[in-house]
Amino acid sequence: MDRRVYGAEPSERDPGPKPGRAYVELVGGPxxxxxxxxxxxxxxxxxxxAxxxxxxxxxxxxxxxxxxxxxAVAGAGGVGRFVWRGDVP
Structure with a gap:
C-alpha cells in the first residue's frame, strides 16, 4: 500500500511522499x-x-x-513519528 500524505487531494494521481521533502508518520487516531x-x-x-x-x-x-x-525528530530532517493524543472540537 502506498503511503498517503495528509492534505493531499483524493483525486491526486500520486498522493504519496515527494523526494526532497521531510515527513513525520502519524501514529494512532483517525x-x-x-x-x-x-x-x-x-x-x-x-x-x-500539530x-x-x-x-x-x-x-x-x-x-x-x-x-x-x-x-526526537532530528531537525525535522529525519522521518519521525507524531503520536495521536486525542481529538478536539
Missing amino acids: LDGMLLDVTGWPPQEVVDG VLMSEHGAFGPGGRSGYEPAE
Whole structure:
C-alpha cells in the first residue's frame, strides 16, 4: 500500500511522499498511517506537534486531531513519528 500524505487531494494521481521533502508518520487516531509534510517547519513547531483537521475524529467534520512527537525528530530532517493524543472540537 502506498503511503498517503495528509492534505493531499483524493483525486491526486500520486498522493504519496515527494523526494526532497521531510515527513513525520502519524501514529494512532483517525489519521493513523498518513505522513505529514514538515518541510520548512521551524524546529520548535516540530517539537510542539500539530492539531490537524480530521473528518473521521470524535467530533466529525470540522473536528481536529492532536498529534505530538513520539521521539526526537532530528531537525525535522529525519522521518519521525507524531503520536495521536486525542481529538478536539
